Amino acid sequence: MKLYNNTSVPDEILAPVLKEAAKAIKGTRHGKVVVKVIRSREHCTGAVFGTSSVSRNFLNPRKYPNERSGYVATDDAVVILRLPKAGDPILWPAHTWREPLYIAERFFDYALHEWGHVKDFQGEESFCHYRRRWANRPHERRAEGYMLEAKERGFSESAQMAIIDLAVYLESEVKSKP
């Protein structure tokens, strides 16, 4: 995985969560897939698009401000995930989205879903259904299916540890606020 981490969460915390999610989706190659992570002021979101290369300026505009900073090759797909901050009582009054473990688990779910799309891109499954409503799109149903299969198999101990490590880090961010 080629991680472009636009957050203050260390790579050592973020990368294992993303890799374990990829490993849980059988048949997905993650070694050379580009993943961009950004911070969200709202809930988690995920997106993916099929491509063989992507510009560094798009992946991390702060680090690569120049539009000519070049392209990165990817294994058929670019994944984009947004990770919310925990504990903001103004943003999330009495809401589960304030809970670090809830956020870490949802982030893992979104990663699973997007890795499911990556599997399709790599397998050259059809993506020509964007005119249909989201829930009726066959590729969305497939991605949800891959995610449910992974959940039914159960997550490995290392996946569970990665999720907990992320939750602990999100908790520490809340505590370190002035």
Ligand SMILES: [Zn+2]
């Ligand atoms: Zn999707």
